Amino acid sequence: MKKRTVVIGFIGTQLDRGKGSDRWEKWRPTVALTQHDDVVVDRFDLLYNGDFGTLISEVANDIAAVSPETTVVPHALEIKDAWDFENVYAALFDFAKSYPFDPDREDYWIHITTGTHVVQICLFLMTEARFFPGRLVQTSPPRRQGVGEPGTYALIDLDLSRYDQIAQRFSHEQAEGVAFLKSGIATRNARFNDMIDEIEHVAIKSRAPMLLMGPTGAGKSFLARRVYELKKARHQIDGKFVELNCATLHGDGAASTLFGHIKGAFTGAASDRPGLLKSAHKGLLFLDEIGELGADEQAMLLKAIEEKRFLPVGSDNEVQSDFQLIAGTNRDLSEDVVAGRFREDLYARINLWTYALPGLAERPEDIEPNLAYLLNQFSAENGQMVRFNKEARERYMRFATSPEALWSGNFRDLSASVTRMATLADAGGISAVIVDQEVSRLQRLWRHHGAVPSAAPDLSAVLGEDGAAALDLFDAIQLGAVITVCRRSKSLSDAGRKLFNVSREAKSKPNDADRLKKYLARFGLDWEQVGQALR
Secondary structure, eight states: OOOEEEEEEEOOTTTTOOOSGGGGGSOOHHHHTTOOTTOOOOEEEEEEOSSOHHHHHHHHHHHHHHOTTOEEEEEEOOOSOTTOHHHHHHHHHHHHHHSOOOTTTEEEEEEOSSSOHHHHHHHHHHHHTTSSOSEEEEEEOOSSOOTTOOOEEEEEOOOGGGOHHHHHHHHHHHHHHHHHHTTTOOOOOHHHHHHHHHHHHHHHHOOSOEEEEOOTTSSHHHHHHHHHHHHHHTTSOOSOEEEEEGGGOOTTHHHHHHHOBOTTSSTTOOSOBOOHHHHTTTSEEEEETGGGOOHHHHHHHHHHHHHSEEOOBTOSSOEEOOOEEEEEESSOHHHHHHTTSSOHHHHHHHOSEEEEOOOGGGOGGGHHHHHHHHHHHHHHHHTSOOEEOHHHHHHHHHHHTSTTOOOTTTHHHHHHHHHHHHHHOBTTEEOHHHHHHHHHHHHHHHGGGOSSOOHHHHHHHHHHHHHHHTSOHHHHHHHHHHHHHHHTOSSHHHHHHHHTTTGGGGOSSOOHHHHHHHHHHTTTOOHHHHHHHHO
8 A cells, every 4th residue: 555645844934925826936845845746745744833823824725726635734833942952852852752653654754944944953853863754855946936836855865874975984084083193003902993993082072181191102292292183184173282291390480381470470570471271272282291290280270171261370360271181191190199199189180081002012013013104204204215124124023022122112212213223224224234233222221121120029929929939040030021021911822922932933833822821830820810910
């Protein structure tokens, strides 16, 4: 059985009006929708608000004249303000809940040409959400006005699964944003990639503060600037990127640097100074090492974050600054809160979106793509292509991903290392000799950090005091080094690959995880015990 066609739409208090016979010369969207030869409207549920009884009668009579098959059913809605979203949506919601929809027997067209823009938007949203189980219909006037000319109509199906190109375009744009934050570096660390995916999402949708945690050189400043550039490219931010390392602030000048001062506020204040918070108005403020701020500056910063206003030093007049904040730290601020070194309310305010950036030693799989990126960057800046030869690359990667490579300065160490090798490269080629020299240089650089940390703390944690004391020094040093590698690894297999990366090549069927498992078993340990003791 063919379904009946039912149109639901508002009376057009301006578009649907017409007087005398001249009204047929005018395009009236509600009447015109019933004039098309290729469609029969069986019922027109005509919504209205206010005292439009006369107009309803006129439109109903004209529809009856051009489409006798159409039954017009008026529905009065209580809408106090047709431009108020909450008011309009509530009225339409109540109408939809009480309407006797029968999708098995009727097709519903939701007419969105008439009504205020708010009405049209609410009809769209409610149809998409299936409160109105139908399709949108949009009508348009004819190019030339004439007697009986109905214009055109178009049905809009809101089954968004059909619009694959739109979905693909959105996904592509999101992927571009993620790639932008990573500077196009094809990182392979799953944890880091998941974190960047979320940061991209949050950066686009939120203005709330963000806290980046991680060791020195892990890329906090770099990522903060990329977030700023991403938001600026999406027209979400107009001002400047302002950066400050709070560890450089000392004494009375700390508040002045952040919040500014007025002339004469203190000795040496020869003129007004706006301060960095004011300079970051409509922009992004990155405060690295925020845990180094003093108590007074923390209190003033909290007020500035929450109220977007603050007092410059020596001033009685508040200054406004609508900035977005990203904070950085290499400390555990929660411990500083417990110790009374950092305000609990400020920590709660900046701790909504917190991300721990892993150090380079925790991302060994990302050393190779970052190496390629840094070489390309050096080549572009110096106008000369620089590359490793095969032996040199293998030798450098073998060292860079080994437990011997501490990367205590993280990406700063890697960047400096690449710069040195590229600078020394003969005719753009980094040789094995240059790599060996660089490895020796890095080993000297990290010597004071200690290639192998004191074994006693680690071993007593997993073996107990008596068990650790019973080991020979040789076994204690070796086991301590193995535990250090386990600490930096994601799994038993990952740790095994790092520990046996050379000797494994001589085995036809290497099983690094099994070798490590058997080694730990010699001391009565397994992977879970080591992991629990280190957490």
